[in-house]
Amino acid sequence: MRYILKPAVFFLCALPAVYLGYAVYLAFTGGENLLGPDPAQFLSLETGEWAIRLLIASLAITPLRYLLNMPTLFRFRRMIGLYAYFYVCLHLIVFLWFLLGWQWGSIGREIAERPYITIGFAAFVLLTPLAATSFNAAQRKLGRNWKTLHRLAYACAILAVLHVTWIVRSSYFDAVLYGGLVFVFMGYRVLRKYSGAVRGFTLIPR
């Protein structure tokens, strides 16, 4: 089981990227169009959706680990967090390449003038040191500071929710769902810190 679960999660997280990569490959070779009439927009939406989902999933690990009394969940946290960063990078590349065509002038303007892009870009920048210090040696070297640094993940998630909310034209379903999840996971961590009752509470008893 130990040796199956981790590769399985790895494979599942990779699936959307593999599928989208295949669709891009087909677009490049003139094959079947899996991306619809506005492919750049579609790719940008999909990579962004997966980035925020995985980012929130990484925040879910700690609360679930305590509530379900499953310490083994910790093994997936780094992988899911790194996948979130991977999809953020894809999202950024899709935006720069397919939506802005690497025109540096307009890239600078978009990041400076469009608040939702500024916020999204800020989330990317803040996530970068987290990804860069995710390996064991960095964790050891940073010691206590590592934990403090990696709390930035919550700030990134809030920025990501704002980014999603800001582009809404009519339905707030996604924004409410993602925002609600971040609020719950963050709330749990805060309550746990100050309340023994919360610390002692598990859904599945030891």
Place this chain on the structure above:
Amino acid sequence: MLIKTRKEIPSSEITPESVYKDRRKFLRNSANVAVGAAAGGLLSPAAMAQSGDALFARAPADLNLATKPEWLVEKAANRTDAPASGPYNTDEELTPFEDVTTYNNFYEFGTGKGDPSSNASEFKIEPWTVEVAGECAKPGTYNLEDILGPHAFEERVYRMRCVEAWSMVIPWVGFSLGDLLKRFEPNGNANFVAFETLVDRDQMPAQRSRFATIDWPYQEGLRMDEAMHPLTIMATGLYDDILPAQNGAPLRLVVPWKYGFKNIKSIVKIEFTRGMPNNTWNDLQASEYGFYANVNPQVSHPRWSQATERRLPSSLFMPRRIETQMFNGYADEVASLYAGMDLRRNY
């Protein structure tokens, strides 16, 4: 001189309509099954509903109508062609039927671009009535046939520029809105004309949603001179057929020099008013969507630039990004309507 005669197609080679339609259905279903299997667990249901429908965008499109009124189908089929030149036509490449009918906004059916074509099914356009009200001599409730019957349908090939910075070229079927409005004899107080979309929570799922920000019914309006302008049409079809449900069956507005959201769909009410009527997007976010909503590359939407647009269908590696034109390229015809107005303020 050799004159080629057209070869007769043997009747054995003509596919009966029912078979042809079954085939389309079969293709669509098998495509769904295949994609569903391939994407199982890969795209969440939310992703499918939101934007994953692009996966199906290439499948043949459906009109999604419960019934197709014969008289209306015949009128659409008998439409006259658009003139070869002039503003009623364009030599730009047409956006394929399947893209026009599977990738669009119609918020009553959902917020994703594929939602209208997947969520509008068996849409009922029989019976259909339009209430005419306000400052006119002939208010009342009219049947669809009374509304459309007296008008000969023509083709109009127009650019359609969405406020989201994508655009299409669409061969509409329809007729001059002015000709329709004149029949109700608007009086001197009619400064504006307002329109409303159907409200039907059974048929339009987003009208049941708690997360939709739109206060139904969807409302739009035009200044009277805009409404009477010869470019403005009441559209009743696309290509050679009647309108699919997802594109606003059975009748919708098309004002080609304005952003797409002005083109209100599935109209059930027309009202002549003294004052400027409500329009839905302006109600929602006045700083972003004005009443006039004229296409204007110099005035950015607060969240994105309007200087360029993606002409659809676009491709990933050869994107069709083009410069947006003032009044969507209809400035010669309509700029005079706004003489002396500050278009930065009256966006």
